[in-house]
Amino acid sequence: MFRSLFALLRRDLTLALRRPQDALTVVGFFVVVVSLFPLGIGPDPEFLRSLAPGVLWVAALLAVMLSLERLFSDDYRDGTLEQMLLVPEPLGLLVLTKTFAHWLITGLPLVLISPLLAVQLNLRVDEIVMLMFALLLGTPILSLIGSIGAALTLGLRGGGVLIALLILPLYVPPLILGAGAVDAVMHGASAQAHLSLLGAMMVFALFATPWATAAAVRIMLD
Amino acid sequence: MSERSIQWFRFTAPANFYDLAGRLIPWFAALTIALFAVGLYLGLVVAPPDYQQGDSYRIMYIHVPTAWMGMFLYVLMAVYAAIGLIWRIKMAEIMAKAIAPTGALMTFFALWTGALWGRPTWGVYWVWDARLTSMLILLFLYLGYMALHAAIDDRQRASNASAVLAMVGVVNVPIIYFSVQWWNTLHQGASITVTDAPTMATIMFVTLLIMTLAAWMYSIAVVLARARIEVLERERKATWVRERLETES
Amino acid sequence: MPRLSNIDSEPRGNVTVESFGLADRTLRAVDLAAERGERRLFEHLHFTLSPGHLLQVSGRNGSGKTSLLRIISGLSRATHGEVFWGEERIRAVDGGTGSCLGYLGHHNALKEDLTAQENILFAVRLGGGTPNADSAISMLERLGLAGYEDLPARFLSQGQKRRVALARLLLQRRPIWILDEPYAALDVQVIDVLRHSIETHLAERGMIVITTHQAVDIDGDCHNLHLG
Numbered sequence: 001m002f003r004s005l006f007a008l009l010r011r012d013l014t015l016a017l018r019r020p021q022d023a024l025t026v027v028g029f030f031v032v033v034v035s036l037f038p039l040g041i042g043p044d045p046e047f048l049r050s051l052a053p054g055v056l057w058v059a060a061l062l063a064v065m066l067s068l069e070r071l072f073s074d075d076y077r078d079g080t081l082e083q084m085l086l087v088p089e090p091l092g093l094l095v096l097t098k099t100f101a102h103w104l105i106t107g108l109p110l111v112l113i114s115p116l117l118a119v120q121l122n123l124r125v126d127e128i129v130m131l132m133f134a135l136l137l138g139t140p141i142l143s144l145i146g147s148i149g150a151a152l153t154l155g156l157r158g159g160g161v162l163i164a165l166l167i168l169p170l171y172v173p174p175l176i177l178g179a180g181a182v183d184a185v186m187h188g189a190s191a192q193a194h195l196s197l198l199g200a201m202m203v204f205a206l207f208a209t210p211w212a213t214a215a216a217v218r219i220m221l222d
Numbered sequence: 223m224s225e226r227s228i229q230w231f232r233f234t235a236p237a238n239f240y241d242l243a244g245r246l247i248p249w250f251a252a253l254t255i256a257l258f259a260v261g262l263y264l265g266l267v268v269a270p271p272d273y274q275q276g277d278s279y280r281i282m283y284i285h286v287p288t289a290w291m292g293m294f295l296y297v298l299m300a301v302y303a304a305i306g307l308i309w310r311i312k313m314a315e316i317m318a319k320a321i322a323p324t325g326a327l328m329t330f331f332a333l334w335t336g337a338l339w340g341r342p343t344w345g346v347y348w349v350w351d352a353r354l355t356s357m358l359i360l361l362f363l364y365l366g367y368m369a370l371h372a373a374i375d376d377r378q379r380a381s382n383a384s385a386v387l388a389m390v391g392v393v394n395v396p397i398i399y400f401s402v403q404w405w406n407t408l409h410q411g412a413s414i415t416v417t418d419a420p421t422m423a424t425i426m427f428v429t430l431l432i433m434t435l436a437a438w439m440y441s442i443a444v445v446l447a448r449a450r451i452e453v454l455e456r457e458r459k460a461t462w463v464r465e466r467l468e469t470e471s
Numbered sequence: 472m473p474r475l476s477n478i479d480s481e482p483r484g485n486v487t488v489e490s491f492g493l494a495d496r497t498l499r500a501v502d503l504a505a506e507r508g509e510r511r512l513f514e515h516l517h518f519t520l521s522p523g524h525l526l527q528v529s530g531r532n533g534s535g536k537t538s539l540l541r542i543i544s545g546l547s548r549a550t551h552g553e554v555f556w557g558e559e560r561i562r563a564v565d566g567g568t569g570s571c572l573g574y575l576g577h578h579n580a581l582k583e584d585l586t587a588q589e590n591i592l593f594a595v596r597l598g599g600g601t602p603n604a605d606s607a608i609s610m611l612e613r614l615g616l617a618g619y620e621d622l623p624a625r626f627l628s629q630g631q632k633r634r635v636a637l638a639r640l641l642l643q644r645r646p647i648w649i650l651d652e653p654y655a656a657l658d659v660q661v662i663d664v665l666r667h668s669i670e671t672h673l674a675e676r677g678m679i680v681i682t683t684h685q686a687v688d689i690d691g692d693c694h695n696l697h698l699g
Binding site (some may be wrong): 003004007008015018019065077078080082083084085086087088089118146221222 | 504545547548560566567568569570572574576577578579580581582583584585593594596597598599600
Binding site (some may be wrong): 375376377378441456459 | 506507508509
């Protein structure tokens with residue numbers, strides 16, 4: 001069973017490596033959006049520092065959302081998604097595997113590049129560590145919830161914009177918790193509650209979202 | 223027991239629904255008007271002004287019922303959507319679709335009156351209060367549901383896909399609500415919490431109850447009317463539709 | 472052209488009846504009905520397909536041929552009725568619908584950035600099979616794609632892609648084949664290859680449901696189902 005899931009993971013990663021520009025575009029978007037903020041709100045270091053958690057999280061959230069459209073649409077267009085419905089494995093596990101691959105390709109690079117942007121916004125070392133940790137816990141949630149939206153908009157005109165409307169309201173809890181964790185460290189408070197809730201949310205999303213996504217894929221291919 | 227289940231199935235048959243709803247709608251509409259008239263009279267004339275907020279609190283008689291309806295209708299919509307998706311009952315799909323615009327309207331009214339109430343109370347139209355923020359996100363959820371429904375051409379697929387979205391939404395609503403509330407308590411400085419009047423005069427309570435009933439009756443009437451049109455559209459090729467339309471014209 | 476004769480020189484039936492192990496099962500459709508949009512495509516559709524038989528579905532465009540094939544494959548839900556594989560419902564076959572049927576639709580289901588060989592090996596692995604690079608290469612050779620196995624699929628012509636998809640279908644070794652317009656965009660040469668594969672599959676007591684515009688004479692037990 002794990003062999004076929006592993007095969008799928010390997011295929012998606014191979015495809016991403018052969019077309020690295022897709023993943024790089026997402027990282028580029030993240031960097032550009034964060035860099036635009038100081039131009040819009042002024043260079044005052046303290047002010048930027050206080051806005052940094054929210055800015056970084058909103059930018060990461062938008063970057064993930066932007067990449068979601070590609071999650072299933074390529075497989076949908078060339079017919080491989082159809083073939084996946086015929087595979088012995090439960091569709092839920094297959095979409096979970098694809099979502100994991102998607103996170104490795106888009107979410108993880110965001111986590112890795114975030115310290116650089118955090119330095120630009122004058123965050124201190126302990127805040128940067130917390131930011132990376134919160135993003136590490138939070139970006140999988142974004143990918144998991146996003147996979148539902150990606151599946152629901154398969155084959156629709158203007159799917160990308162529609163994903164935003166469907167998914168962004170659902171991104172409120174991870175945004176609050178993730179940005180809040182960094183904020184807490186900034187104000188000398190403990191971020192443990194934030195991280196615990198974020199972790200709980202990730203576990204819940206891990207178990208719940210693949211089935212919703214699988215149902216959505218079946219409906220859109222029906 | 224068996225008789226009851228037969229009646230239930232009669233109600234789910236589109237033709238019977240169409241007839242029954244047609245007979246019920248005028249009653250619900252009349253009740254809506256009567257209850258609104260009584261409620262507004264009690265709320266604007268009879269009920270005394272609040273000792274702290276003066277007359278401005280009276281907007282509560284619109285704000286609270288619409289906020290309740292907005293939240294309740296979302297849950298109801300998700301329940302109907304789930305029934306339609308799992309048991310493939312067409313009437314449930316139609317009801318879910320018909321509820322969405324009314325729910326969105328109620329939520330919008332709650333936000334609008336909330337902003338109007340906020341001006342005299344807090345001095346600004348909008349504060350990022352936990353309840354207002356949650357209602358705003360609820361409005362987005364309604365808009366997403368309607369947008370997805372409209373974006374899919376195939377009727378069956380549109381119903382099924384938006385049903386999944388409604389179910390995901392209804393699971394998320396409490397999570398969103400609690401996270402927003404938590405966020406709000408952490409950022410105390412920015413907001414002023416609204417306290418419910420701890421002792422509410424009986425007349426205020428009765429008025430609120432009547433206005434809530436009025437909002438209910440309005441929602442039922444409008445949703446049934448919308449569902450009736452949807453039934454006609456879906457079944458436009460069926461013989462019963464032709465019969466009904468001929469007798470009505 | 473010379474590679475085509477390769478196929479003919481292959482001994483028939485290197486995949487034996489026993490290798491499917493399901494030769495006594497039939498594919499049955501019971502009282503099927505389907506709708507697309509608001510339109511009823513067909514209703515009260517029954518058929519039983521026995522091992523070694525082929526069902527050709529014909530009808531004009533929009534008569535529901537593709538819908539029927541997707542319902543048989545378990546990809547779409549029928550408005551009414553059920554498809555059975557033996558006694559099991561096709562959507563709930565033990566081990567997944569894909570364990571009993573191979574589906575070749577309008578799309579070739581090939582990844583443009585993967586080579587022909589990678590595409591085939593991935594499909595076999597995903598289906599839970601053990602990949603064997605040698606058998607994949609020899610299958611591609613049999614279908615006249617020797618020397619193309621390491622080329623990304625995007626450099627292949629439409630006909631060549633179809634052949635890769637066909638090679639995948641042959642290697643998956645499913646008792647039922649569902650083929651939707653398999654002859655579309657194929658040159659004469661490949662049509663011969665495909666016809667030969669179909670005949671071999673039937674001879675091995677496989678079953679085929681096929682839609683096609685052209686009349687293709689196939690040596691075997693063929694039945695016709697006309698829609699519309």
